[in-house]
Amino acid sequence: MTEPVHIRPADAFPGNQARALPANIEAEAAFLGAVLIDNRVIEELNTPLTPAHFFEPVHARIYERVSQLLDRKAIVTPVTLKPYFEADEALKELGGVTYLARLTADGQGLLAPRELAEQIYDLALLRELVSVGRNLVEAALDTSESVAPLAQIEQAEAALYQVAEGASTSNEAQAFSLATKTALGMIEQALLSGGHVSGKTTGLTSINEKVGGLHDSDLIILAGRPGMGKTSLATNIAFNAADRLRRDRADGIPDEKSVGAATAFFSLEMSADQLATRILAEQSGISSEALRMGKISRDDFQALSYASQRLAELPLYIDDTPALTIAGLRARARRLKRRHGLGLVVVDYLQLLQGSGRASDNRVNEISEISRGLKTLAKELSVPVIALSQLSRAVEQREDKRPMLSDLRESGSIEQDADMVWFVYREDYYVASKEPKQPVDGDDAKIHEAHAVWQAEMERVYGLAELIVGKQRHGATGKVRLRFEPRITRFSDLADDALAGNSYED
Numbered sequence: 001m002t003e004p005v006h007i008r009p010a011d012a013f014p015g016n017q018a019r020a021l022p023a024n025i026e027a028e029a030a031f032l033g034a035v036l037i038d039n040r041v042i043e044e045l046n047t048p049l050t051p052a053h054f055f056e057p058v059h060a061r062i063y064e065r066v067s068q069l070l071d072r073k074a075i076v077t078p079v080t081l082k083p084y085f086e087a088d089e090a091l092k093e094l095g096g097v098t099y100l101a102r103l104t105a106d107g108q109g110l111l112a113p114r115e116l117a118e119q120i121y122d123l124a125l126l127r128e129l130v131s132v133g134r135n136l137v138e139a140a141l142d143t144s145e146s147v148a149p150l151a152q153i154e155q156a157e158a159a160l161y162q163v164a165e166g167a168s169t170s171n172e173a174q175a176f177s178l179a180t181k182t183a184l185g186m187i188e189q190a191l192l193s194g195g196h197v198s199g200k201t202t203g204l205t206s207i208n209e210k211v212g213g214l215h216d217s218d219l220i221i222l223a224g225r226p227g228m229g230k231t232s233l234a235t236n237i238a239f240n241a242a243d244r245l246r247r248d249r250a251d252g253i254p255d256e257k258s259v260g261a262a263t264a265f266f267s268l269e270m271s272a273d274q275l276a277t278r279i280l281a282e283q284s285g286i287s288s289e290a291l292r293m294g295k296i297s298r299d300d301f302q303a304l305s306y307a308s309q310r311l312a313e314l315p316l317y318i319d320d321t322p323a324l325t326i327a328g329l330r331a332r333a334r335r336l337k338r339r340h341g342l343g344l345v346v347v348d349y350l351q352l353l354q355g356s357g358r359a360s361d362n363r364v365n366e367i368s369e370i371s372r373g374l375k376t377l378a379k380e381l382s383v384p385v386i387a388l389s390q391l392s393r394a395v396e397q398r399e400d401k402r403p404m405l406s407d408l409r410e411s412g413s414i415e416q417d418a419d420m421v422w423f424v425y426r427e428d429y430y431v432a433s434k435e436p437k438q439p440v441d442g443d444d445a446k447i448h449e450a451h452a453v454w455q456a457e458m459e460r461v462y463g464l465a466e467l468i469v470g471k472q473r474h475g476a477t478g479k480v481r482l483r484f485e486p487r488i489t490r491f492s493d494l495a496d497d498a499l500a501g502n503s504y505e506d
Contacts, residue, residue, distance in 0.1 A: 021127050022130070024119060024123060025056055025059075032062055033105070033106075034110045036077060047117045047118050047120075062085070069081075081097075128163045129160075132156070132159045136156050139155075198212045199216060199384060200216075200344055201241060201244050202214060204236070204237070204491065206481070206493045210469060211472060211474065212474060214344060215474065217384075219385050219418050219419050220384060220385065220419065221408070221414055221415075221418040221422065222389070222424065223388070223390070224391060224423055225403070228424040228425060229491070231269070231348055233424055235278055238263045239279055241260050241263050241343070242260065263344040263345075264317045264336045264346070265319070266329055266348065267318060267319070268348060275320075276318070277291050278489055280307055283310070284307040285303065286300050287487045287488055289487075317342075323352075323354060325355070326353050326355060326370045326373035330373065330376075345381070345386070346387075350371065350387045354366075354370075355370055367414065371387075371418070375417045391403050394406075394407055402425050419472075419473045420469065420471060422467055423468040424468075426484060428458065432458065436454055463484055463486075464481065464484070465491065482494060
């Protein structure tokens, strides 16, 4: 029969230097004892407990090993744990492997394992908060370097966000097993979605098949010349992702299992009501021009009312603050992530964002700072970020107007920082601009013929668009053919078109 466990105070454990930090060693021991008695305790936790949340390093190592064994579907007891800790020097100071058996002696942790886990988690967050506060004070008092209070505020807010998310501010390297587990989760999601989407859906099957959806931590640059419809495509994708999450929630599917996403749309060019008008036009089938001018029938208004009712619960958040800085955008995105579980960020468009001010004397450096900031945001929040970008006028000087990576405007760092670069290209835009003289009765036959040739060409390309994947870290480049309805600014898949899946490879 094992003797009852006697938990020593925090300062008696080896390696604990910060004795005043919030911690409850007894609660950690009682919780571990409950887990070793009944492995199902971990499955029933509401708190995302990890080894990093344990104050005592020995307890952290025990919990990590328990989690690994449970992932392998093994039964974990003091006996099955013994081989892993026989050489643990810190555990020897607590009595060696017999300490594992002593943890299960009284079983008090089984009375309230969830409450114990919550306390361990909360105390870990308090310790992180203490660390953030200490670093903040030290940085604010250090005037030996150039004083940049706004930068310090940005860093403090980022650190506080990580604490709010339960993340360690130390950014320690993670075990490869954890990274592998995350990767397998993404592969499983792609399998369950029918083999196309391992991230968030774009709502367009042809794009999902080409890129596998929108992946967390990715920066996607969506570029095009004015008039190509890049804002329309971005709006379509933002709506589709948010609407998929809304429908999955209605079907009882948890957010983490959905390929939809709560979406933030930062519109630096258009106002929130203009974007809302576009989405209403797409969903009601009424042209946005008719909506703006009020040229609609009663039936149209009923369709509009029905569409607006469906959109009332849409997890889509529009921020139309003008002259937004990259630091301000990141702060707003963090708040939305904390409050609404943000899963996708769209920025329209990159060149309208402002840098910190230190690089404003050099536009190339400022754009580089902004693109790096967007990539950092994607990694920090673990969400895909779609940033729209203008292209240089070099496109207009070529016979073939299809964009290339070298056309990205003002900075090569945009291409470097991006995980994917997409270009929107509509041939009908350029064909329409070349319309010859409209023939009238009595004109030369050549004028009639030239206009007929143009009209035939226009009919061939009208409503067709290409999404050119110019860069993709996850796979091959290529193009996807789409349909574009300019009247309601909506992109959709090409139905029953043999060319829809055509692509070229690197």
